[in-house]
Amino acid sequence: MEDGIVKAISGDGTIRAVIATTTNLVAEARRRHGLSYTATAALGRALTGAALVASVVAKRGQVTMKFQGNGPLGKVVVDASPKGTVRGYVENPQVELPLNSLGNFDVGGAIGNTGYLHVTVDHGFGLPCSSTVELSSGEVGEDINRYLVNSEQAGSVVILGTHLSAKGVEAAGGLIVQLLPDHTEDTICKIENNITTFGTFTFLMRRGMSLDDILRRVLQGFEVQPLTDIEPLSFSCKCTRERFIEALKVLDKQDLLAMAEEEGQAEGRCHFCNATYQVGRDRLLDLADGYGQGG
Ligand SMILES: [Zn+2]
Numbered sequence: 037m038e039d040g041i042v043k044a045i046s047g048d049g050t051i052r053a054v055i056a057t058t059t060n061l062v063a064e065a066r067r068r069h070g071l072s073y074t075a076t077a078a079l080g081r082a083l084t085g086a087a088l089v090a091s092v093v094a095k096r097g098q099v100t101m102k103f104q105g106n107g108p109l110g111k112v113v114v115d116a117s118p119k120g121t122v123r124g125y126v127e128n129p130q131v132e133l134p135l136n137s138l139g140n141f142d143v144g145g146a147i148g149n150t151g152y153l154h155v156t157v158d159h160g161f162g163l164p165c166s167s168t169v170e171l172s173s174g175e176v177g178e179d180i181n182r183y184l185v186n187s188e189q190a191g192s193v194v195i196l197g198t199h200l201s202a203k204g205v206e207a208a209g210g211l212i213v214q215l216l217p218d219h220t221e222d223t224i225c226k227i228e229n230n231i232t233t234f235g236t237f238t239f240l241m242r243r244g245m246s247l248d249d250i251l252r253r254v255l256q257g258f259e260v261q262p263l264t265d266i267e268p269l270s271f272s273c274k275c276t277r278e279r280f281i282e283a284l285k286v287l288d289k290q291d292l293l294a295m296a297e298e299e300g301q302a303e304g305r306c307h308f309c310n311a312t313y314q315v316g317r318d319r320l321l322d323l324a325d326g327y328g329q330g331g
Pocket of ligand 1: 273274275306307308309310311
């Protein structure tokens with residue numbers, strides 16, 4: 037199944053949902069960063085969550101989420117745009133923990149249950165809007181839910197999952213369901229029942245259910261009106277060699293000359309996608325001279 041995201045509303049206008057499948061982009065993140073199983077589960081949930089939150093809160097621009105907990109994984113940083121691009125990294129990609137008492141990857145233990153989730157929404161104009169909530173469990177879904185309840189003042193449900201085996205990432209995806217202002221007790225009752233009997237997102241995917249099938253499953257009892265087509269999602273980074281060179285231009289002349297003479301090159305690595313860029317000695321000397329063009 038291709039990675040995709042779709043938004044929908046219930047026919048009675050009481051419930052909104054956004055749902056995504058992210059298997060390929062999580063596998064891509066795992067490959068690029070050489071992630072452990074635990075780190076894949078954690079970053080997979082965070083990447084999926086970022087794609088969903090971007091779809092909920094930003095019409096354009098981007099959403100950045102930083103999980104800063106007290107666990108061994110260190111910080112987890114992801115960003116996503118409503119255009120369907122997602123990227124992210126974890127500070128310590130090789131950290132591996134034993135399975136938790138439920139037999140799942142211990143994402144909460146890896147991120148930690150004490151700390152903060154920082155969310156920045158940049159609409160592409162005006163000042164970015166930042167907010168911070170305390171981590172509730174470090175399990176990612178609950179933490180994102182706390183942010184949504186705080187920032188959107190509306191009840192919501194966040195379900196995220198990454199299923200991994202020795203073969204790699206077999207399924208990843210998630211959904212956010214939000215109560216809209218016109219909801220009733222009946223709406224809450226129906227949606228709670230659907231969530232209680234939902235099982236796990238990746239289990240439904242592995243049973244061959246499509247995005248649309250899973251959407252109808254979680255909104256069972258409601259008439260489902262898609263608000264968008266299924267739009268593609270991918271792991272995509274904005275870094276380029278030109279941007280790396282631009283970043284070098286803030287160094288002063290002596291540092292550039294020292295780099296050229298002592299190292300023979302400058303090398304940079306993008307945190308988000310792990311791409312590396314090299315700039316050779318001649319180009320560094322050009323930059324030191326303030327030409328900025330050539331080699
Ligand atoms: Zn990059």
